[in-house]
Amino acid sequence: MGDCKYSCATATETLDWIRAIIQFLKPYSFFWESHVVNFITHRLWEAVDEEWIDCLRNEPVECLIQIPSGFVQQHWPSSLKKFITSLSSLAFPREQADLKKLLPNMQVALLNNVITQGMNQKKRHEIEVLAAVVSSVARDVETNTIIDVGAGQGYLSQVLSFEYQLSVIAIDASSHHGRVTDERAERIKKHYEAKIRKSSLGGKGLTIPKTVTCRVLSSDMLKTLLNSKDVDEHCHHQSTSDTCPLLLTGLHACGDLSVTMLRAFLESKEVKAVVSIGCCYNLLSEEEANPLCGFPISRGVKSTGLHLGRNSRDLACQSADRWKVMEKGASLHNFELHAFRAAFQMLLSRYFPETLTASPTIGRQGKALRRKHQNSKMNGLPTDECSRKPDSTSGTDEHVDTCSLFEKFSESGLHRLNLNQPHNIDFAAIWKEAEPFVEMIGPYWSLRAALGPVLETLILLDRLLFLQEQGDSVEAVMLPIFNPNISPRNVALIAKKT
Ligand SMILES: C[S@@+](CC[C@H](N)C(=O)[O-])C[C@H]1O[C@@H](n2cnc3c(N)ncnc32)[C@H](O)[C@@H]1O
Known part of the structure; x- marks a missing residue:
């Protein structure tokens, strides 16, 4: 943001930065107000420029995870490049400041092994x-x-x-x-x-x-x-x-x-x-009626009438630097878990529609699931229901494998929500229905995560302005x-x- 290298010197400059962010974010509320769990049930990709998704679905995961850090490729549509670079320029710079220069009287004590x-x-x-x-x-x-x-x-x-x-x-x-x-x-x-x-x-x-x-x-x-x-x-x-x-x-x-x-x-x-x-x-309180809530706190942001909501505050916790260093396997696994969660939401809407009114959370799960699955494969054990159902496979081992993971993910999700599992749940059918959309989750989630650093900037600037x-x-x-x-x-x- 222009002259504001770390933070702007005056309230007016800070407020200008805040306004520029709000102005930029407004047309993209479909990204920041949404929740990836609803990706399939609410057909979230349909709100995004088709050209962007078409382009990104062909990109390797290594490229997608760089998007929140402002990475673009020359051959991408110009509107997509502009979206990503604008977000980057609106976000607060995260590169470590030269503290010795900025705080000349600072002395750093090197810590010994006892105190650490x-x-x-x-x-x-x-x-x-x-x-x-x-x-x-x-x-x-x-x-x-x-x-x-x-x-x-x-x-x-x-x-x-x-x-x-x-x-x-x-x-x-x-x-x-x-x-x-x-x-x-x-x-x-x-x-x-x-x-x-x-x-x-x-x-x-x-x-x-x-x-x-x-x-x-x-x-x-x-x-x-x-x-x-x-x-x-x-x-x-x-x-x-x-x-x-x-x-x-x-x-x-x-x-x-x-x-x-x-x-x-x-x-x-x-x-x-x-x-x-x-x-x-995500834990910030945000009630307009409460003058002592956690966001917004400055008069300037209050006067804009901005309300972020829980999904955007969750998104503000996404760190571009953490995405950037994720290994390929971990990134693929991460996207796969989002796909399972979105397909699980389909399952809930079919079999337990009443639970959706309470926005159920099932916590983080998946790592243990994958490890268990890999072990059972190595030991030659039969894997799952999906592989036993005659109509459940698309003919590839990979499908069976993923489908069985989805089944285990869902069983664990139902257990966490204290829901009794009826016998008629057709996990394979749900997964088959979800599968065509799964490859769009990575592009969608990467674009959405690119808003995280800007939303965090907004929350921090509100504090500075205050x-x-x-x-x-x-x-x-x-x-x-x-x-x-x-x-x-x-x-x-x-x-x-x-
Ligand atoms: C993320 S941890 C950070 C702990 C520590 N500052 C550190 O970095 O190692 C946050 C801590 O704040 C405490 N905490 C959270 N809300 C609090 C509150 N309202 N009053 C006092 N402590 C609180 C928690 O118990 C927790 O220990």
Whole structure:
């Protein structure tokens, strides 16, 4: 978006970007309002330009999964190329920012094997970078007390505490997480104490993060917590003032929780800065009647009357970077599962139409199914019903194979929905009816997923605009702080009171 490399400097520019996105998305509501489970029952491909589908159904899966990242081929229809490249230019750039340049006072502590115990490579990267960013911002706003909201098992809190000597309060809804955080912190503390003894440096006593178990449901609730004894006792007062300056942070604080943090930042005079990385946009509340809902929060987006809905918020969670690195087998498997789910929806509409009014979800299934199936094939066991039914095959082993997988998928789906399986379900007939449309699912889903990064951008810009609408009292910026190949949900919203 023109001059707005990471995020626009003014509310007006941010609102222009938002308006450009809304304008672009409007004619494609058939993509973002739809759900792939209805692909066959609602004949979703019919809403898409026929030329696009005809072209993409011949493309290999390796090409399709690059579409959400803005990939196009020269020979594709020009309207299709324009659609994909426009989406790319409207999405927030995800390439990791040069943090040393943007935050000159940032110092990165390299993490040892004791403090990173239990972290996978992704978590270790996130914590290493985020802790350095948080400590840099804390120094800017002259605070030593950090509130880690949705702290999970306390990974970030502990690094801030032991490596950056900050005073940390770790809040999480789960008491189990609180216990794990405490136990982990005690173990890590021993390591640091031994290190201090060996180096005979002495120094300040080590403090471990204070854990608080609380499901934070509103900014008022968070503000009450921030003013509580728990926080005050743990505060490192820096000045003579009797209030404790705080920095709020949250790594992948789900749904409304990230928004609650932004509201508490504005409403609480103690909170001097916020560093927030959101996730799970599907969990955002979006009721027009509720002024404190999770989306939209800015006056600018509210004034457009935009309503995203559950399917679009789900779509905003799709990551182009994750698609891009998917292996061929995994991508094919993924499309196949979408095909099974869409055919299963046909089955429900035939045999259990009443269930569809409740938009049933059957969760993620499929991996175990395929593994079991492959094992039974290797052991030469009879595979399934589909192969036994005389009218069920199209004459190829592949059909039988896929059809039997569909049958198992459906049986498991029915079980999850607590539906008794009547004897007359003709799985083979359903699959035969679905099969001609199955090859269009990959193209359709890839085009739809290309909207994901733009929808996420819209949600993030709404948050940025909300802060910018406060005028000069707040300085806010959005930065992709993680390497997107390691951690695709990588955008931090950083705001300070000026
Ligand atoms: C995606 S996890 C992130 C955990 C941690 N920040 C990390 O990155 O390792 C989100 C965490 O937020 C917590 N959580 C979700 N909603 C919450 C709420 N309303 N109040 C407090 N904690 C919440 C969950 O229990 C979970 O531990």
